Amino acid sequence: MKKNRGLALLPFAVFIVLFAGVGIISGDFYGMPALLAFLTALFVGMLQNRELSFNDKMAVISKGAGDINIITMVLIFLLAGAFSGVVSAAGGVTSAVNFGLSIVPSQFLVVGLFVIGCFISLSMGTSMGTIAALAPIALGIAEKTGFSAAACAGAVVCGAMFGDNLSMISDTTIAAVRTQGCEMKDKFKQNFFIVLPAAILTVFLFYANSKGHTTQLTGEYTYDVIQIIPYFVVLIGALIGFNVFSVLIVGIVLSSAVGVAQGTFTLIESFKAIGTGMTGLFEISIISIIVACIVALVKENGGIDLIIESIKKNLKGKRGAEFGIALLIFLVDLCTANNTIAIVMAGPIAKEIGDEFGVEPKRVASILDIFASVGQGLIPYGAQLLTAAALLSISPIEIMPYLYYQPLMAVSVILFILFRPQKVRR
Known part of the structure; x- marks a missing residue:
């Protein structure tokens, strides 16, 4: 698997295809339960890497799920x-x-x-x-x-x-x-x-x-x-x-x-x-555990290292890493239409990137949370706009011209990354 590390990312791709694909085809981005999509992705991950036995894979995901x-x-x-x-x-x-x-x-x-x-x-x-x-x-x-x-x-x-x-x-x-x-x-x-x-x-x-x-x-x-x-x-x-x-x-x-x-x-x-x-928070709790299992398998098979190396090739320095983290979480949120799930998915990868480039954890956490909120607060198929539109009997598209705060948040983060002095992580 580590010789062909791109396959290690297959569980993520399976989730995106199932969750976003069903939403695009049906027009209902909540037609595919996130929990079912993640569980399917986990099973796909368990079928990969024949060098590891089933018990070895269970040990890997148990360690990931049991992380403090x-x-x-x-x-x-x-x-x-x-x-x-x-x-x-x-x-x-x-x-x-x-x-x-x-x-x-x-x-x-x-x-x-x-x-x-x-x-x-x-x-x-x-x-x-x-x-x-x-x-x-x-x-x-x-x-x-x-x-x-x-x-x-x-x-x-x-x-x-x-x-x-x-x-x-x-x-x-x-x-x-x-x-x-x-x-x-x-x-x-x-x-x-x-x-x-x-x-x-x-x-x-x-x-x-x-x-x-x-x-x-x-x-x-x-x-x-x-x-x-x-x-x-x-x-x-x-x-x-x-x-x-x-x-x-x-x-x-x-x-x-x-x-x-x-x-x-x-x-x-x-x-x-x-x-x-x-x-009300049972589902996101279970999803967090399953995502931790998926990430553990992806990491074991070399997928996380592949992502970090790809970012290192295309971005330079701490600021480049921070822009990479911002883009990563934004794209994941567009695919999942759930900012919490997006952070749970992208968080471990963002931490690896932050550790690699020496970005302070609080900076990484802020960028993750802000750009996840930017995406979630702008997409017309997200729960926030759909709920607001339904309660006011209008279309989500009608609301979008008045969503001032989210784009301004994105601009604020970009300026923060560009002009705030960088500190060396200890």
Whole structure:
């Protein structure tokens, strides 16, 4: 196999053909379950390399699946899902959305959708949850004020991708950090200053687009600050540098206490909310383990070395490696239409490239997460645009002209790579 290392990449090709191919043929990019496509790819990998016995291959994939970063990532996924489930059940999402809407002046309603989306997604750690919470409100704003429904949807999607890329409990952040072996707080700080200019410019663009509208949005938006506190505790605790497991557990306990104290649910019902939240991340947890198995086989057969050598031939230095990582994750996301899966797939390869060229892990993690979000937030067949379009009864293509934030993120990363001083990795 190592003499013909191109065949080692066959499992990746099988996944792309199955997942993307079925989507193109059927018009439904979720017609082929990602888990089934990855499992098929793993079986293909197991059939390769006759020099290894079946038991030897099982040992290889078991070692890959049992890697400390993979196990840690899965456990964090489950805790993040638990926190998201219980804090939502306690009313935290509704209160956070209503709090933002209650303080936004009428002339800034579209801008407000973006800013609120940033806050909600940063707190919830999920772009899909943010879109589900804000899209109906965006529809109401469009119907009552005359703002373009597509512009309102674009503001929601842009805000959702902001937090999806930055949140401490986002599955993409967890995947990027764990595959690169860096600290969440370091990745957050690095990432935040990269995307901040893009977010500021997006605010101005949405304001310019909605300038002249002064209709006041009617309706009462009640909120409870106490229900929002768990979000702040998790965010601040993670930024300070507390252990992520401890931070999430505290958030879960605090959210449960708030819900029980306010009579939103009973203690037993809080357990059900926690379980429901965990269930939402079961699939990505299993996918992460299967992808780790595939990557272990590909690496054993020389495929990872082939990718690194190919990049070394075509790119020079750290900046070249960083551009290679950005292109790699962007293309993988276009094929998978899932930024978390894209990071889980490309993360180990990106780490090998980073190690080879001496790129800091936090830089690699930031580039991975940002460019995965850029791709995911732009493709019209991605879940984010499809959901927003469905909830506002418009086409995903109509939303695309208002997706300011994602291209600006890409520009910010390119400038970051070109002009930020390079540090030698230790």
